[in-house]
Amino acid sequence: MSVTRREFVSTAALGLMSTTAASAMAADGALLKGQTSSTQVGKAASANIIVCAGNGYAYLERAHHYLLQGGDTLDAAIEVVRGPEDDPEDDSVGLGGLPNEEGVVELDASCMHGPTRRAGAVGGVRNIRNVAALAREVMNHTGHVMLIGEGAERFAVARGFKRENLLTDETRKVWLLWKESHADWWGPGLADPSWRKRLRASSLDAAQSEQLSRLVAIAEGLQIAPERRMAAIEKVLFPPTGTIHCSVLNQKGEMSGVTTTSGLAWKLPGRLGDSPIIGAGCYTDQDVGSAGATGSGEENIKVNGAHTIVELMRKGASPMEAGMETLKRIVRNYNGDMDRIRYLDMTYYILRKDGAYAGVSMWTGYEPNRPHLIAVHDGKLRAEKTVSLFEGVSEEWPPVVATSKQQI
Numbered sequence: 190m191s192v193t194r195r196e197f198v199s200t201a202a203l204g205l206m207s208t209t210a211a212s213a214m215a216a217d218g219a220l221l222k223g224q225t226s227s228t229q230v231g232k233a234a235s236a237n238i239i240v241c242a243g244n245g246y247a248y249l250e251r252a253h254h255y256l257l258q259g260g261d262t263l264d265a266a267i268e269v270v271r272g273p274e275d276d277p278e279d280d281s282v283g284l285g286g287l288p289n290e291e292g293v294v295e296l297d298a299s300c301m302h303g304p305t306r307r308a309g310a311v312g313g314v315r316n317i318r319n320v321a322a323l324a325r326e327v328m329n330h331t332g333h334v335m336l337i338g339e340g341a342e343r344f345a346v347a348r349g350f351k352r353e354n355l356l357t358d359e360t361r362k363v364w365l366l367w368k369e370s371h372a373d374w375w376g377p378g379l380a381d382p383s384w385r386k387r388l389r390a391s392s393l394d395a396a397q398s399e400q401l402s403r404l405v406a407i408a409e410g411l412q413i414a415p416e417r418r419m420a421a422i423e424k425v426l427f428p429p430t431g432t433i434h435c436s437v438l439n440q441k442g443e444m445s446g447v448t449t450t451s452g453l454a455w456k457l458p459g460r461l462g463d464s465p466i467i468g469a470g471c472y473t474d475q476d477v478g479s480a481g482a483t484g485s486g487e488e489n490i491k492v493n494g495a496h497t498i499v500e501l502m503r504k505g506a507s508p509m510e511a512g513m514e515t516l517k518r519i520v521r522n523y524n525g526d527m528d529r530i531r532y533l534d535m536t537y538y539i540l541r542k543d544g545a546y547a548g549v550s551m552w553t554g555y556e557p558n559r560p561h562l563i564a565v566h567d568g569k570l571r572a573e574k575t576v577s578l579f580e581g582v583s584e585e586w587p588p589v590v591a592t593s594k595q596q597i
Contacts, residue, residue, distance in 0.1 A: 236438070236439065236440035236442075236544065237253060237256040237257060237438070237439050237440050237567065237568070238437070238438045238540065238544055238546065238565070238566070238567040239252055239253055239256070239265065239266070239269065239435065239436070239437050239438075239564075239565070239566045239567075240435070240436050240538050240539075240540045240546045240548070240563060240564070240565050241266075241269055241270075241433060241434060241435035241436070241538060241563070241564050242432065242433045242434055242435070242483050242536070242538060242562075242563070242564065243561070243562035243563065243564055243572060244273050244279060244281065244433050245269045245270060245272065245273065245433050245435055245564055246562075246564040246570075246572055247272060248268065248269045248270075248271070248272035248273075249269060249564055249565075249566040249570055250566065250570055251268060252265045252266070252268045252269045252435075252437075252566070253265075253566040253567075253568070253570075255268060256437070256439050256440075260439075261302075261304075261443075261445070262302075262303065262304070262437040262438065262439050262443050262444055262445035263300060263301075263302045263325060263437070263445035263447065265437045265439075265445075266300070266321075266435040266436065266437045266445050266446060266447040267300070267321045267322055267325060267447055269433075269435040270282070270321045270433050270435050270447055270448075270449045271319055271321065271322065273433050273449075274318055274319050274320070274321065274449060275318065275319070277357045277359070279431075280359075280360055280363075280424075280431060280451070281429070281430075281431020281432060281433070281450065281451060282296070282431055282432065282433055282449050282450055282451050283296065283318045283319065283320070283355070283449070283451065284318045284353075284355050284357065285355070285356075285357040285359065285360050286355060286360070286431065286450075286451025286452075287360055287363065287364070287424065287428075287429070287431065287451060287454035287455070288356055288360065288364050288451075288454075288455075289452075289455065289456045289457065289458045289460070290455050290456065290457060290458065291458055292356065292361065292364045292365075292368075293315055293356070293458065294315065294355035294356050294360075294451060295313045295314065295315055295451070295452060295456075295458065295459075295460075296311075296313075296314045296315075296317070296318075296320040296355070296449070296450065296451055296452075297310075297311065297312045297313065297314070297320065297449070297450050297451075297452055297461055297462065297464045297465035298310065298311055298314075298320040298321045298323065298324040298447065298448060298449035298450070298464060298465060299311075299324055299335075299447070299448055299464060299465045299466065299467055299470060299471045300321060300324045300325050300328065300445070300446065300447040300448075300471065301445060301446050301447075301467065301471060301472060301473035301479070302325075302328065302445050302473075303443055303444035303445050303473045303474070303475035303479070304443045304444075304445075304475060306475060307328045308328060308334050308467050309324040309325055309326070309327035309328025309329070309331075309334060309335075310324050310327065310334060310335040310336075310465045310466070310467055311323050311324050311327060311335065311336050311337065311341045311465060312335065312336075312337040312338070312341070312461045312465040313337050313338045313341070313458075313459055313461060314337075314338070314341045314342055314345070315338075315342055315355070316342055316352040316353060316354070316355065317341075317342055317345040317346075317350050317351075317352065317353075318353065318355055319350070320449055321447050321448075321449040322350075323341065323344075323345050323348075323350060324447070324449075324465075325447075326344070326345070326348045326350075327341075327344070330348065331344070334467065335465065335467075337461075337465075338459075359413075359417070362408075362411045362412070362413050362421070363413070363421045363424055363425065364455075365411055366404065366407055366408055366411055366413065366421055366422070366425050367424075367425045367428075367454075367455055369404075369407045370404060370407075370425050370426075378487070378586075379523070379529050379532055379533065379586060380487075380522075380523075384529065387586075401422070404422045404425065405418060405422065408421055408422060424454060427585040428453060428454040428455045428456075429453075429454050430450075430452070430453050430454075430462070430483070430484065430485070430486065431450060431451050431452070431454075432448060432449070432450035432462075432464055432470070432482075432483040432484075432486075433448070433449060433450070433483070434446070434447070434448040434470070434471060434481025434482060434483060434538050435447055435448075435481070435538075436473070436478075436479035436480065436481060436538060436539075436540040437479075437540075438479075438540055438542065438544060442542060443475070444473050444474075444475055444478065444479050444540070444542060445473055445479065446471050446472065446473040446479040446480070446481055446495075446540075447471060447481075448464045448465075448470040448471040448481045448482070449464065450462065450464040450470075452464070452486070453486070461486075462486025462487065462489075462490070463482060463486035463487075463489040463490045463494070464486065466490060467496075468493050468495060468496035469482070469486075469489050469490045469493055469494055469495060469496070470482050470486065470489065470494075470495060471495055472495035472496045472498075472499050473499075474499050474503070475542075476503070476542070477499050477500075477502050477503045477541070477542060478498075478499055478502050478508070478539065478540055478541040478542050479499070479539075479540045480494070480495040480498040480499055480511075480512075480537060480538065480539045480540070481495055481537070481538050482494050482495060482535060482536065482537050482538070483535075483536050483538075484533075484534045484535035484536050484550075484551070485533050485534060485535055485586075488519050488522070488533055488535060489519075489535060491519075491522060492515060492518045492519055492522070494515050494535070494537060495537075497511075497514075497515045497518065498511040498512055498515050498537060498539055499511075501514055501515070502539075502541055507541075507545060507547070508539040508540070508541050508545050508546055508547035509539075509547040509549065509576065511539060511547075512537045512539050512547050512548075512549035513549055513576075513578060515537065516535060516537070516549060516550075516551055516578045517578070519533065519535060519551070520578070530551075530579075531552075531583060531584050532583065532584050532585070532586040533551055533583065533586075534550065534551045534552050534555065534583040535550065535551045536548065536549070536550040536551075536561050536563075536575055537549050537550070538563055544567070546563075546565065547563075547576070548561070548562070548563025548573060548574075548575040548576070549575055549576050549577070549578070550575040550576070550577045550578070551577065551578050551579060551583065552577055552578075552579050552580075552581055552582055552583040553574075553575075553577045553579075553580055553581055553582060554582055554583075555582060555583060555585075556582055557582055560574045560575070561574065561575040561577070562574060562575065563575055
């Protein structure tokens with residue numbers, strides 16, 4: 190079986206996308222109605238400003254109000270990301286996050302507090318939903334910066350966090366569907382010299398349609414709601430990443446940042462992306478600015494993206510220039526090979542100490558009608574399209590899916 194994501198989305202053989210996917214597209218459209226422009230020359234209208242990934246939009250109002258009352262910048266950032274962490278319908282973070290290949294949800298997070306120049310991080314955490322707040326606990330109540338796995342979970346319980354099963358009924362069904370698909374796609378990766386072994390003919394032939402029909406039947410047997418089946422199958426065929434970053438500046442010039450995630454769906458147990466790594470998925474320097482990322486964690490780790498952006502701003506680059514230069518470093522790692530770069534995507538959320546901000550991305554969006562968004566609140570709540578290095582939509586990696594019956 191082989192099928193590209195774009196063909197999956199567009200083929201009439203599968204009918205319409207699910208109500209869930211359609212609702213997400215409608216929500217993005219609603220956000221765009223209120224946008225003023227792309228973030229090429231973003232500058233805050235007031236001293237209190239929050240910038241974050243689009244999935245934090247609904248939680249910016251309460252966090253901005255908290256800032257107006259004199260609240261701490263890191264507490265405000267965590268208030269934003271707690272919203273998606275607590276939402277079982279958001280499968281990118283926290284409760285309801287998509288699990289690893291064994292069906293276990295593992296969460297990662299990191300934070301930096303500009304005023305005290307401290308940091309905290311956790312990785313591979315099971316059974317604890319609010320890992321952004323847990324990263325703050327590591328910062329506030331240990332002499333360490335990062336805790337992982339079982340040790341992080343025990344520390345969370347000692348600090349009063351509740352253990353709970355993070356795998357919801359809906360995400361469990363999608364995981365079971367993935368298991369039944371017998372997908373085998375862990376390697377080689379794009380950086381591997383033998384990456385082309387992942388490529389297959391990508392036309393939707395009769396055999397592929399039959400396999401897709403089989404997945405629909407399995408989804409029905411798992412009692413996945415009809416309006417959710419196509420979205421579930423898409424997640425099986427094209428494992429998503431899921432993350433939210435938030436950076437905050439207050440009227441006193443204090444800055445903080447936080448990033449939280451459930452990571453790559455169906456990942457190998459113990460896999461960490463960029464989100465829990467200080468300097469990669471999150472970095473704040475009180476003297477300069479704050480930045481964070483969503484997208485391909487492995488690629489961002491290799492360029493130390495958030496730290497690189499802040500250091501470029503320290504040398505005089507604007508938020509836009511710093512973000513674009515960092516994206517170009519990812520491109521450089523592949524020697525500008527667009528055959529591979531089209532399978533990569535990265536979005537950076539950047540806030541400078543003077544209130545200038547930017548949202549930049551490798552590509553315009555994941556789908557033609559769903560551009561990458563940055564959510565902003567500086568007294569006015571809005572969403573803006575990112576400025577992209579390349580026009581068009583990225584392709585998903587792996588570009589095609591090979592079943593366990595095929596040789597790679």
